[in-house]
Amino acid sequence: MEQTAFSGSGQLLTYTTVWVPRPGLEPPYTLGQVKLGDGPVVFGHVRRLPDEARVPVAVRLVTAADPEAVPMFWFEPEVRP
Numbered sequence: 357m358e359q360t361a362f363s364g365s366g367q368l369l370t371y372t373t374v375w376v377p378r379p380g381l382e383p384p385y386t387l388g389q390v391k392l393g394d395g396p397v398v399f400g401h402v403r404r405l406p407d408e409a410r411v412p413v414a415v416r417l418v419t420a421a422d423p424e425a426v427p428m429f430w431f432e433p434e435v436r437p
Contacts, residue, residue, distance in 0.1 A: 363394035364417040365434060371402055371411070380426030390415055390431055401430035409433070 371388030386402040391412075402415070415431040 360395070363393040366390045366392040366415060366431075367412040368402060368409075368415045368431065369397065369411055371405065371409075380420075385429070388431065401427045402432070403430050404432045429432075 367390065369389045369391055371386055373384045373386055373435070375383045377383050386405055387399065388402040389399055390402075391397045404416075405413070414434040416434050417429060418430045418432050426430050
């Protein structure tokens, strides 16, 4: 197996709101599929998605400052100047 680095941005393709609690995650929270700009489709948490959002949405990867955080990474909509 070989490690590969991918872009930290992509397009949110699908998403859903989850209402079932998980350890470290209180509902509701959003999960979605993101097509990374230069790589695969990944599944992860999505934060700060407006209620009126329509896919595809440009998103960027955000990582937690605390290595023990749950989740350790998530996606947020890109803010365009």
